[in-house]
Amino acid sequence: MDVLLGSPCVEPFFSMIGRESVKSILTEALQSERKELLNGRSDHASCESVLARAKPLLERRGAKSLIPVVNATGVVVHTNLGRSCLAEEAAEAVLAVARRYNTLEFNLEEGKRGRRTDHVEWLLRRVTGAEAGLVVNNNAGAVLLSLAALCQGKEVIVSRGELVEIGGSFRIPDIMAFSGVRLVEVGATNRTHLRDYANAVTENTAALLKVHPSNFRMEGFVSSTPREELASLAKDRGLFFIEDLGSGMLIDYSRCGLLGEPTVRDCIEQGVHLVTFSGDKMLGGPQIGGVAGKKQLVDALRSYPLHRALRVDKMTLAAFEATLRLYLRGEEKRIPTVSMLFAESHSLQLRAEALLNTLRSSFPNGQFTLTEVDDAVGGGAFPAEKLPGWGVSVSMEDWGSAGRVQRLLRGAQPPVVAGARENETILHVRTLLPGDEERILEAFRFAETRALRGNE
Numbered sequence: 001m002d003v004l005l006g007s008p009c010v011e012p013f014f015s016m017i018g019r020e021s022v023k024s025i026l027t028e029a030l031q032s033e034r035k036e037l038l039n040g041r042s043d044h045a046s047c048e049s050v051l052a053r054a055k056p057l058l059e060r061r062g063a064k065s066l067i068p069v070v071n072a073t074g075v076v077v078h079t080n081l082g083r084s085c086l087a088e089e090a091a092e093a094v095l096a097v098a099r100r101y102n103t104l105e106f107n108l109e110e111g112k113r114g115r116r117t118d119h120v121e122w123l124l125r126r127v128t129g130a131e132a133g134l135v136v137n138n139n140a141g142a143v144l145l146s147l148a149a150l151c152q153g154k155e156v157i158v159s160r161g162e163l164v165e166i167g168g169s170f171r172i173p174d175i176m177a178f179s180g181v182r183l184v185e186v187g188a189t190n191r192t193h194l195r196d197y198a199n200a201v202t203e204n205t206a207a208l209l210k211v212h213p214s215n216f217r218m219e220g221f222v223s224s225t226p227r228e229e230l231a232s233l234a235k236d237r238g239l240f241f242i243e244d245l246g247s248g249m250l251i252d253y254s255r256c257g258l259l260g261e262p263t264v265r266d267c268i269e270q271g272v273h274l275v276t277f278s279g280d281k282m283l284g285g286p287q288i289g290g291v292a293g294k295k296q297l298v299d300a301l302r303s304y305p306l307h308r309a310l311r312v313d314k315m316t317l318a319a320f321e322a323t324l325r326l327y328l329r330g331e332e333k334r335i336p337t338v339s340m341l342f343a344e345s346h347s348l349q350l351r352a353e354a355l356l357n358t359l360r361s362s363f364p365n366g367q368f369t370l371t372e373v374d375d376a377v378g379g380g381a382f383p384a385e386k387l388p389g390w391g392v393s394v395s396m397e398d399w400g401s402a403g404r405v406q407r408l409l410r411g412a413q414p415p416v417v418a419g420a421r422e423n424e425t426i427l428h429v430r431t432l433l434p435g436d437e438e439r440i441l442e443a444f445r446f447a448e449t450r451a452l453r454g455n456e
């Protein structure tokens with residue numbers, strides 16, 4: 001161990017992860033080496049062989065793990081790549097409160113304790129038209145809190161067509177069970193009528209719940225009950241009407257061809273008592289769960305003990321406040337998610353042409369072609385709509401298959417996540433941020449060195 005620890009190739013890792021962690025990784029490598037000797041799979045071991053085994057582990061642990069990447073997939077709200085990128089204003093707001101004491105729970109006027117969600121409540125009311133608003137950790141939390149605080153021990157009626165699963169661990173039936181409400185499913189998978197809801201109401205019913213189907217689309221003989229009808233049923237029978245809207249849109253996106261989906265304000269105007277939505281999907285802000293609706297209900301959520309477990313951090317609140325202020329001022333195009341969704345085909349074409357020319361002049365061994373592509377909203381919103389976009393199809397003579405090209409670009413510094421279309425690698429320009437073209441060039445240079453050395 002002393003010899004290993006004294007090796008010059010180990011030394012740089014001390015400053016990255018500390019001597020003790022280096023030692024524990026070397027111990028691991030020693031043990032595996034010993035095991036291979038004992039079970040006869042190798043016949044000699046040396047410091048070199050142990051170091052060779054430890055090196056990739058040390059490199060992996062020494063490198064930062066949560067790092068920026070270039071998203072060249074054309075999927076705007078890419079859940080695996082962190083969903084939305086914050087507007088400059090929002091990022092600056094985060095930095096400002098992260099470094100210094102702040103007014104998180106302090107009322108400067110009165111010199112006493114304030115409420116952390118007050119920073120955004122008025123803004124939420126303004127942009128949604130609701131009486132009151134609240135934010136929690138994410139939309140899953142907002143649904144959980146709403147059901148637990150308002151309906152625990154009671155029945156909640158949901159259409160069979162809306163008992164959805166969103167990304168692995170969020171399933172409406174499970175979240176309902178977890179929040180202590182009894183799910184009453186009504187209607188059929190493809191059609192649910194007002195009378196289905198009405199017939200299921202009992203004296204134990206607390207609420208009607210509407211859920212956005214998000215990541216799938218039913219077509220053909222389908223119908224769901226309009227919000228207004230559900231609202232009037234809820235009113236007649238003294239029930240709450242709650243909607244999980246998913247990708248909370250604050251503005252109309254019909255100009256980008258994204259039609260037929262309500263904004264949070266539409267839901268409120270159509271009579272929903274409490275709307276929940278994500279902050280980092282089409283809204284373009286930080287990860288939060290927004291709640292907008294009747295004051296009495298929002299107050300009940302705020303004072304419910306589970307709220308404490310779902311509360312948001314100061315950095316999140318700062319980012320969300322700054323994001324909402326952009327909407328309020330009509331400057332939402334400063335939010336990357338919003339501007340990417342509104343990007344026009346012609347400007348994408350020009351951007352793709354510019355990227356093409358730069359790549360061509362820097363990498364004569366590559367084949368680059370301009371191509372029309374299908375981009376996507378992502379984040380479970382508008383799953384069937386394709387946004388017409390532009391990209392550069394890439395094929396590199398010395399790098400190998402499209403799969404290897406993509407792998408090399410992912411492993412580059414900075415990493416580039418490219419799109420794939422059949423046997424092609426495509427750089428979609430819609431999701432590129434300012435400066436990403438330069439980063440792509442850097443990544444190509446990095447990847448080329450590796451490709452020629454034959455390691456990746």
Ligand SMILES: *Cc1c(COP(=O)(O)O)cnc(C)c1O
Pocket residue numbers: 138139140141166170211212213214215244245246247277278279288289379380
């Ligand atoms: C995305 C989504 C959720 C989960 O939202 P998170 O903010 O990721 O917790 C819940 N419900 C619907 C309908 C969604 O689309």
